Amino acid sequence: MASTRAAIKNQGTRMWSAANLAELVVWFVWLLHSEFIARFQRRRPVERRVPAWLGECDDDGRRPAAIVTGAGSGIGRAVAVQLARMGAGALVIACRTLAEASAVTDEIRAAAPEDVVLKPVGVDLRDPAQIVAMCEDIRVDKSLHVRLVVHCAGVFCASWRRTEWGEEETAAVNAVAGPRILRGLGVKGIRFVAVGSFTHRATSSARIRRWMAAVHTTNIRPPLTPAAAYSCSKTAVVAYAWGARRRWGGDGFTACVADPGLVDTAINREWPAALRGLYLAVARVTGLLTASSTGAAAVLRACFDEEATYVYGARGVQIQPSDTDLTAREEVFNHLEDLAGPQPPPRWWTGEH
Template sequence: MSPIATPFGFASTAAEVAAGVDLTGRRAVVTGASSGIGVETARALAATGAEVVLAVRDVAAGERTVKDIAATTGNRALHVLPLDLADPASVAAFASSWDGPLHVLVNNAGVMASPEGRTRQGWELQFATNHLGHFGLAVGLHTALAADGSARIVVVSSSGHQASPVVFDDLHFSFRPYDPWAAYGQSKTANVLFAVEATRRWGPDGITANALMPGAVYTNLQRHTGGRGSGRVPPELIKSVEQGAATSVLLAVSPLLDGVGGRYFVDCNETEVVDRRSGGLHGVARYALDAANAERLWTVSEDLLAAAG
């Protein structure tokens, strides 16, 4: 397969990649859409004419964001619904309340390098939030996505996935010392593997899923790292939030991605596969695209959610 190349790149904005796209009559969900690149992702989708649902923990912040997006796009088909990805009951409630087709699901919300924490089920918090919550959401919305006929799932991962594969024998750091970056890396690898397996399983339903690295963007995501991410990114590689949302929006709306799934993008283009840490923001680890890993993770994730009731 040839890598997907587009006319867009590092400096492209969400508005630029969505220009000329008409999604009037289609529906989109963006998780974590009340801050950071989630806001600009939702704004660009609204500008295409889509009906956009902001799935957020802080409903008041979501309502403020809706007013802002409506004012800048003229689109009034905007809604806010509560969603706590670390709580399986919240995820199930969101999915069960959905009615009708869904064209785009953007799995954008996340936590990064947080102190050690666990959900009520005993799951490591980053894995639970970044992967299991979004996995449960997508599975719960599968019928809606299939009803659309050409739905897309966009999964916000990170170059941080190169910090760790999914450690199946110790997903929740029960036996190894907790490391916030290793936990983050594992969860971001899980994001890519989800895109691989979702495309394989759901491709016959017209559903494709792709993962991406948005770039180095300073947002509330870095609240556990002093506001500067890993601190290793040169200033010239820092993106604005509008630029950081561009790859998400490209995967959500561009006709260049019709029928394309199971891939990983950086700066609006598919990136290369690497067999050792790239030392930069580009590259996707081969283990993150491995079909056997992807299938195993899907089964493990189903089992964990089933056990949670």
């Protein structure tokens, strides 16, 4: 009990620290920056149906499938509901537990066309072995052909904590889980959409290098504030998508980062209540806080606009992510690839699911 109280106090101290608060202010400025740029871009048309590559069976009769992680709540849940309604051939609904995934599946079933195949999966994305098991389970299902991976799961950890598997948790879930899923499934013919964030703009090349050095070492003192650890994980998502496009673009692989803007979800559940309330109040007053369905619209546009590499907001505008230097981006990509695990057998790369 005493240790729980101490942990909560420690968490509060870190969230209220001057450095962390300064980072939140910087985030807000970058949010305004993104909104400003988006206002001058052309609004993209809204898709009502999924494109043929996600809706129609292939010559072998396999159904095209989309995997949505973080489908239990917030943006991920709204994306899963919409993909089913829009007629995706099959949907893998990935939540932390199978019970949660089954509950979401029942909810989607009630609202989706009858012929959409729904597959609930329980996977704790902190655990590399569970990701491997999920991918294996999907690959042996000969009726499915994965065409779209939407990595919506994410955490904001108010404390610097390690998973049982030795990785800092924000990094493991937000940045490494996506590459691990691709490693498990193979990349050929896949559209990979990772949910990023405007917060990545707060990170410099120097800081992302510090993050890489810190997330897998057992240093005791947290080297980054909670907000900085979160924004670094999102910078890593951008760098990974960039590197993956460069490496596997010739295999029919495409990758895009979807930046939903500021969305009213439980992502900041670990923040002290007063700080969360303050942040949401400012976001509401400025009119920048949107609903999960609006955040999901940005993700869906990133799924279907195959030329897009960074999509911001529900209008589906394409803006440039922030520029970390080229070498840093390459380092991050290689770092995440190393963490994703050993090279898979070649057959995984030939689309033989």
